[in-house]
Ligand SMILES: NC(=O)C1=CN([C@@H]2O[C@H](COP(=O)(O)OP(=O)(O)OC[C@H]3O[C@@H](n4cnc5c(N)ncnc54)[C@H](O)[C@@H]3O)[C@@H](O)[C@H]2O)C=CC1
């Protein structure tokens with residue numbers, strides 16, 4: 001992987017907590033020059049080796065080639081005002097914030113070269129995440145260089161799909177973790193010691209996902225392949241499938257998350 005960033009084409013990360021930190025660790029692991037990176041985060045005590053750490057964006061330096069917004073959506077309106085000097089005509093602004101829409105971002109950074117929304121998820125730290133992207137054609141090559149090492153990089157033309165994707169892939173790991181928890185709790189009820197129950201649930205989900213990722217068949221076909229007629233799996237699937245219970249539950253879960261993204265967008269527009 002070749003990054004287009006070197007020390008003369010800096011990348012500033014405004015807010016580098018859980019999510020931006022996971023992205024940065026993957027970028028550094030895959031060869032990004034740490035000297036090209038500045039973290040601006042008043043609450044961080046340290047940065048990875050070679051990465052510059054500042055409490056506030058410098059006002060006496062040329063704006064960076066790329067400025068990544070990794071702060072919480074609720075703090076964006078106040079932070080945007082502090083960033084006026086950090087965004088220039090050659091700056092591509094990349095926002096990973098849930099909700100906050102392109103219109104709000106371009107309103108705040110009218111002088112930017114381009115504004116791109118990138119919706120990541122935490123497994124990007126392993127290069128097994130998702131980067132859902134929306135932005136102008138002109139910025140795609142530059143941003144793709146950063147998105148590709150994260151895992152699946154998927155561009156969408158309709159910005160509404162970023163909010164939908166925030167629910168599916170952005171929040172998705174939490175929903176899967178809840179399922180693993182539920183499976184472990186169920187295993188305990190069936191007699192396993194707590195630690196064994198967790199290992200069993202995790203190994204089952206990890207193996208099943210890895211197999212599905214490599215398989216030509218859909219998950220529905222794979223489920224049927226596990227289920228012998230009249231066997232144990234069918235008995236279990238009958239519970240999940242009754243009144244489409246599992247589909248209904250997951251649909252309502254994703255809808256609630258997507259609705260919240262829309263609310264966050266509205267709050268950022270009003271501010
Ligand atoms: N956590 C996740 O799995 C995902 C998070 N996101 C988005 O990423 C963004 C960050 O989320 P997290 O990393 O989970 O939150 P976080 O709380 O871990 O990170 C936010 C960071 O912003 C910093 N910050 C606060 N005020 C600041 C300021 N004035 N200037 C610079 N930095 C400041 C905080 O110190 C913190 O390190 C959010 O907008 C969220 O919607 C998107 C996809 C997944």
Ligand SMILES: O=C(O)[C@@H]1CCC=N1
Pocket residue numbers: 098166170171
């Ligand atoms: O919960 C949130 O709002 C963020 C966005 C997607 C995952 N975490």
